[in-house]
Amino acid sequence: MATIAPPRVARRNATRASAPPAWLVGAGVLVALVGLLPIAYLLILAVAGGGDAIAAAFRDRTLGVLGRTLLLAATVTTASVLVGVPLAWLTTRTDVPARRWLAVLTVLPLVVPSYVGGYAVVAAFGPRGALQSALEPFGVLRLPELYGFPGAALALTLFSFPYVVLSVRGALLRTDPAFEEVSRSLGRGAWRTFFTVTLPQLRPAIAAGALLVALYSLADFGAVSLLQFDSFTRAIYVQYRASFDPTLAAVLALMLVTCTGAILFAESRIRGRARYHRSGSGAGRPAPIVRLGGWRWPALALSFLVVALSVILPVATIAFWLIRGVSAGEPLTFVWGATLNSVIASALAAVLAVVVSIPVAVLAVRHRGFVGILVERATYAGFALPGIVIGLAFVFVAARYLPWIYQTLPLLLIAYLVRFAPEAVGITRTSLLQVSPRIEEAARTLGRQPGAVLRDVTLPIIRPGLAAAAALVFLTAMKELPTTILLAPTGFDTLAVRIWSATSEGFFARAAAPALLMIGVSAASLALLLRQERH
């Protein structure tokens, strides 16, 4: 790839890592330690369980399940990049019709809980789903097998590709168009410029989004169970549910942690150590809008297809439950209290996650020492672990040693942070990569302290990225189930728990109103947050 011109040029001007201020290191290490707490808990359980548990975990079948799960994660990640990158480009850089709507709608699937999305996929594409009914007049009595790998891959891709969209959107909005203009003025065509200049610049953002998709696929339980795919996380749940023995589950979870480590390593290799900011003088400015001309409508049609499958399909399924139930006399209840609780907890988690992501990202990007890299990688520990593992780890620690915080909102928020901070860290980090340290150095030479530089210079520049990071955490915290069930204050009613408890008993009509509320509130919040992307 000798053509990655901009990063190559910038690299030569790279600053050597300077020693980070003590408060920054302190904040980063604290975040990392809390993030590693679930793994410490798992290690304690596994060691206490001894060799038997480890031997039991390494059965042939376990390894087979692990292999298939990794294959699923790889498939979903690839598919999400293929869907997400073009959508991000269309909604930021082109004059595709209804661009602002598409921007919200292509991120919204993140809020569809997988235990609802899974039902929607089955209702549409299942052996006797809506598609089959539509095709029955043509003699189609059964569709090709959805259950298993294809269905799980489809459902996970539909509800996790927005990780890539959000991450890449931010990068596209901030990328300096000068690089592309130079390429064009030197005679390269639009396509070649995209593939040799724009795409390589997006590499860290794509890698960050893909990483979240991969880890999400490993940790998901709802979609894989509804689509009858025997995944590794399902195996962990089976241990908890059937044998009530946390030891074997702990060993299995540690195997998952090991895989996460391998994926993190792969991501850091893909990302590389290149710089992605402009190195010379001059001011960054928004990229010009690409005129799609005759391609506008085909582009809209393709985007609409993705939105139809990932947003409209679940909403239609929920609406169907609602209408069927209400017409049979089921009461329609809007749970405003639960809605308020969900919004408060998710909004606080979003703000906290963004705040926490700043020192971690600054350490990793600006100082790049051993500590910085370690801290940044450690925050990812929680994301690939099933929620029940993280929830029980905090139950273990807090119920025993911190009873004053146990079953309070602050503890729930800390658990949300461990689970979702990586989403914010990834985006904040890629945003920071695109800010030239020269600007910060200029502020320093003008007499500002490092903290003031961060507040007055760096953060305002990366504000679009911070908004996207907050959006991401907000949406995923809204639907989070296991940690909420285990750690929320007793009686703290949330939409996620409402929806799940109704669907799990087969009360689909009663799940419908909270599910629509959740999607509606999230869409509104998302529209607000995405407005922050523009300067």
Add this chain to the structure above:
Amino acid sequence: MSTPRRRLLPIATLVLIIAACSAPAASTPAASSPASGDAITVYSGRSEELVGPLLERFTEATGIEVDARYGDTAEMANLLLTEGENSPADVLFAQDAGALGAVAAEGLLAELPSEILDRVDERFRSPSGEWVGVSGRARVVAYNTEALAEADLPASIFDFTDPEWSGRIGWVPTNASFQAFVTALRVLEGEERAREWLEGIEANEPNVYDGNGAALEAVAAGEVDVAFINHYYLFQRLAEDPNTAAANYFLTDGDPGALVNVAGAGILATAPNPDRAARLVEYLLDTDAQNYFATETFEYPLIEGVEADASLPGLDEIGTPEIDLSDLSDLDGTLQLLQEVGIL
């Protein structure tokens, strides 16, 4: 430079307002001060949809406030096992006897007074008195009424291993009631017959559902012809959609497929309010609550004098197999068998 800052300010203000609003929410949980007030804490593995109104009735009847934490039964049991002696909970209200047994086995449940235990047939309670069943749920074969008539269904659960059922069966091997049924199969018919049955069904390539609700949904859609689930899911489905193309088929004559499980309750040994907790368990076995189970959740009442819904065959008609639920404690053996056969 001033534009971005002007926009940051309202956001920061909004966050502060939200944080301020949520402060009271953070300080309300009773867990931090278990001794204060009259409230008892219930960990409910049964959903709010099913038992929320019942707990409200209890509060109305006794004036005792209830703080309920709702979740999956297995999650609630794991929660208690992880909390150990530090649990703020008074009562565990569980979907199945297996979870109650697991919590009791760790010594976390207190022995219930005999006047509570004696209200229920011995079959439906812990022999050492740590938990008591409060409502019964029968295993059934749910079938699609467009594909099958009741007369087409075989007399025994063993007949479903016949290749004629290939590709037509749905089951939920991760479900606690299913696992209790497999344990019953092992106890009644022996390890070998149980293994044969599992292998026979597995050879018929059943669809594996995530829960009983999803399995019934598949039966109604005609995705599979039959599914092995609990009886009461059908009634919720009918309430939402009277045209549901599914019905329950009850096996009889002591067939293991006719097992009756219970949802039950136990009081934590560390309960901060043991007396008020006992009032709740008593109430669950009172005529009022038993009628609620019969009419609202379509389960079997377990005390004398309260009848099940008229559309259900009586417990004596079903001819439940001769087995005590406490004989079904060997869940580990069942799990191992399911793993050996390659089902889990």
